Amino acid sequence: MWGVMRRPLLLGVALAWLALPPGSSVAAEPPSLTVFAAADLAFAFRELAPRFEKATGARVTLVFGSTGNFAYQIREGGPADVFFAADRSFVDALVAERVLLAETRTLYAQGRIVLVTAKAFGPKLTELRSLLDARVRRVAIANPAHAPYGRAAEQALQKTGIWEAVRPKLVYGENIRHTLQFVQTGAVDAGIVARSIADVPEVDWAPIDPALHVPLDQVAAVVRRSPRPELGLAFIQFVNGPEGRPIMKRYGFRLPGEL
Amino acid sequence: MDLFPVWLSLRVALTATALTLLIGIPVALLLARRRFPGRNVLEAAVVLPLVLPPTVLGYYLLLVIGGRGPVGQALAAVGLELAFTWGAAVLAACVGSIALLIKSAQAGFETVDHQLEQAARTLGRSEWSVFWSVTLPLAWRSVLAGAVLAFCRALGEFGITLMVAGNIPGRTQTLPLAIYDRVQGAQLGEANALALIAVSVVVVLLFGLSRLARLRY
Numbered sequence: 358m359w360g361v362m363r364r365p366l367l368l369g370v371a372l373a374w375l376a377l378p379p380g381s382s383v384a385a386e387p388p389s390l391t392v393f394a395a396a397d398l399a400f401a402f403r404e405l406a407p408r409f410e411k412a413t414g415a416r417v418t419l420v421f422g423s424t425g426n427f428a429y430q431i432r433e434g435g436p437a438d439v440f441f442a443a444d445r446s447f448v449d450a451l452v453a454e455r456v457l458l459a460e461t462r463t464l465y466a467q468g469r470i471v472l473v474t475a476k477a478f479g480p481k482l483t484e485l486r487s488l489l490d491a492r493v494r495r496v497a498i499a500n501p502a503h504a505p506y507g508r509a510a511e512q513a514l515q516k517t518g519i520w521e522a523v524r525p526k527l528v529y530g531e532n533i534r535h536t537l538q539f540v541q542t543g544a545v546d547a548g549i550v551a552r553s554i555a556d557v558p559e560v561d562w563a564p565i566d567p568a569l570h571v572p573l574d575q576v577a578a579v580v581r582r583s584p585r586p587e588l589g590l591a592f593i594q595f596v597n598g599p600e601g602r603p604i605m606k607r608y609g610f611r612l613p614g615e616l
Numbered sequence: 617m618d619l620f621p622v623w624l625s626l627r628v629a630l631t632a633t634a635l636t637l638l639i640g641i642p643v644a645l646l647l648a649r650r651r652f653p654g655r656n657v658l659e660a661a662v663v664l665p666l667v668l669p670p671t672v673l674g675y676y677l678l679l680v681i682g683g684r685g686p687v688g689q690a691l692a693a694v695g696l697e698l699a700f701t702w703g704a705a706v707l708a709a710c711v712g713s714i715a716l717l718i719k720s721a722q723a724g725f726e727t728v729d730h731q732l733e734q735a736a737r738t739l740g741r742s743e744w745s746v747f748w749s750v751t752l753p754l755a756w757r758s759v760l761a762g763a764v765l766a767f768c769r770a771l772g773e774f775g776i777t778l779m780v781a782g783n784i785p786g787r788t789q790t791l792p793l794a795i796y797d798r799v800q801g802a803q804l805g806e807a808n809a810l811a812l813i814a815v816s817v818v819v820v821l822l823f824g825l826s827r828l829a830r831l832r833y
Contacts, residue, residue, distance in 0.1 A: 391784065399801050420784050421800065429675070434683025435782055436700050534800050541802075557802060 389416040390588050391436055393427040395443035395575070396534045397468070397506070397551040401608040402441075409595045415588055423532050425503055431580055432456055438583040439592055441465065443533075444505035445576040452578060458586060461579040463593050466610030468573030469552040470509050471562040477543040481561040485517045488547060493526065497539035497548035500529040505573055507536075510549035513569035552609030575610070617806055620786055621794035622813055628702060628790055629770040632709035636766050639710075640717040641759065645751075647718070648725035663715050670712060674779025677711065681780065705781040705788055709770035716769055717762035724758020725751065764825055768818055 394402055399421045406417040420427075420437070428447040431437050432454070440457060442448045445464075451457040474482045482488065488496055498514075499507030507529070514520040528544075530536030533551045540548040541559040555562040577596070579589035595601050597612075606615060647659060665673060681687045682699045691698055698704050728751050736746045752759070774792040781788035783797060791814050798807035 396800060403801070418785055418787075420782060421797070422778075422783055426779070430678070430700070430779070430782060432682075433678050433685070434688065434697075434699055436784065538799075 388414075388585055388588055389418060390438050390585065390592060391418045391420065392439045392441065392592065393420050393422070393431065393435065393437040394441040395424045395427075396421050396532050397443060397553045398441055398610075399534070399554070400556070401553060401605055401610060405596065405601055405604050408600055409592055412595070412600070413588070413591060417592070424505070434582070437580050438585060439577060439579055439589040441575070441577040441596075443468070443573075443575060445574045448576040448578050456581055457578040458581050459578075461577075461586070461590050461593065463577050463597060464574055464612065465577050465593070465596055466575040466605060467567075467613055468506065468509070468575055469567060469609050469611070470506060470513065470549050470565050470570065470573075471552045471555050471609075472547065472565055473537070473540050473550055473555055473560040473562045474547045475540045475543045475545070476559055476561060478546040481563065482547055483563040485513060485565065486519060488514075488523050488526070489519055493546045495528055495539075495545035495547075496523060496526045497528045497530055497536045497545040497550075499533045499536045499550070500531065504530075504532055504536075506533045506549075506551050509570035509573055512571065513549065513565055516569045555609070572613075617809060618785075621789050621791045621810065622817075624702060624705070624789070625771055625791035625814075626817070628705045628709055629767055631706045632713060632770040633763060633767045635706065635710050636714045636717050636770070637759075637763060640714050640762070640766075641721055644718045644721035644759075644762075645725055645747075648722045662718050665711050666715050670773070670775025671779060673711065674708065674776040677707070677776060677780050681707070699780055700782045700784070700788060702781070702788055705773075705777050705790055708776035708780050709773045712773045712776050713766035713769035716765040717759075720762030720765065721755065721759045724755030724762075727758075728754045760825065760828075764822065767821070771814065771818065 392402070392406075402419055402421075406419055409415070410417055424443040424447050427435070427437070427440060428442070428451060431440055431451065440448065440451070448457060448462060452459045452462055472482055472485060472488075474480070478493075482493070487493070498510040501507040501511040511520065514523055528539055530539055530548075534554060536548055537550045537554050537557065537560070539545045540550070541557060543559075549565065552562070552564070577593050579586045579593070583589050596605060602612075602615075605611075643658075643662065647655065647662075678699060679685050681691075681704065683689075683692070688699055698707065732754070733746050733750050736750045741749065772792055773790070774796065777788070777790055778793060781790075783789055783793045785794075785797075789797065791810060795807050795810045795814070798804070798810065
């Protein structure tokens with residue numbers, strides 16, 4: 358029986374394997390650029406990348422995720438050409454290790470945080486102090502231990518003098534998008550997230566005074582082992598150029614001095 | 617909708633399951649049949665991937681196969697790269713799933729009556745032949761169950777893959793990574809469609825296998 362059954366089974370598996378396209382089907386036909394970008398850039402870059410492709414004829418592969426993970430992967434040879442980090446500490450460390458090209462290090466935004474309220478919660482909260490309201494049962498922020506926006510949220514709550522009072526209500530998101538999801542799904546009533554990702558239908562947002570936290574300098578740089586550093590630098594310049602800036606601003610990524 | 621993650625995941629999971637069977641069955645047989653020094657250590661090592669958080673496991677694996685790790689450098693010396701390729705996704709799937717196959721197959725092999733194997737040997741069968749004609753036929757349901765578990769685990773592998781293969785669209789973005797990416801990017805429609813595909817694949821597979829399992833030796 359084993360012999361009878363085994364052969365068609367193995368044959369089927371082998372055929373299925375062969376019928377599947379190879380894992381690395383995307384060969385580098387036109388010059389292609391892989392961008393590792395912090396999760397909060399997802400919306401802005403999805404709009405921006407096609408324009409860069411049109412302008413240069415290059416293909417852009419966008420990979421979004423946690424800045425800390427990316428820093429680790431790039432150090433271990435991750436196939437990024439450009440790294441857009443959510444803060445500057447990771448980039449500066451990699452520049453010091455000569456993994457990133459120091460001369461390409463560019464400030465592309467100063468992050469802003471906003472107070473978001475789940476629409477399911479009801480009244481839109483407009484100031485941090487309203488988090489003390491007993492009707493607000495749970496508040497989401499990104500984990501201050503490793504997420505830059507979480508640190509900024511913590512500082513803003515401390516400066517407002519309500520950190521200790523709000524603390525029992527806090528829920529930590531793994532990253533800023535995860536934090537927004539807590540609010541989007543209505544799992545928590547309110548939260549503090551990046552301005553850049555707050556334009557979703559399920560939540561309302563109100564600005565938080567940037568003087569309440571240290572500036573969230575967001576820095577990009579080209580990876581040293583990239584085979585096309587000039588294309589990577591071109592992408593950074595495009596983001597900061599006349600076509601990129603308006604889009605970045607629209608998603609809340611402002612440079613110092615930008616209105 | 618881009619179906620690349622579906623094909624990639626099927627290929628990764630099939631390849632990983634094949635490798636898992638190849639490596640896992642001898643290990644299961646060893647654990648079931650032999651008493652040797654370090655056996656307990658091996659048994660613990662086998663289940664270790666189930667205990668460690670996948671992302672942490674991924675960190676360690678990347679240390680080994682990454683550009684600066686021993687394996688990564690040895691491979692680079694012969695012009696190969698494993699980290700951040702679909703091969704890394706296969707490795708991740710194997711590491712995450714092999715314990716399920718080994719433990720299940722081991723349990724199966726342990727219930728096989730030694731006297732039947734002895735009888736085959738007295739009739740002049742080689743060890744190889746005893747395995748194929750006596751041991752495996754008597755334990756095949758356990759092996760099959762283990763293989764199904766391993767395949768499903770390989771198909772759903774997320775944390776290790778994210779670290780060692782990256783989440784690169786069109787190259788190493790497997791089905792679970794793609795679903796996660798769509799959820800993160802607020803593209804819930806696509807996320808749901810991909811999740812439905814993942815579930816369908818497993819349902820079809822389990823249905824097919826349950827029919828297969830009704831066959832007898």
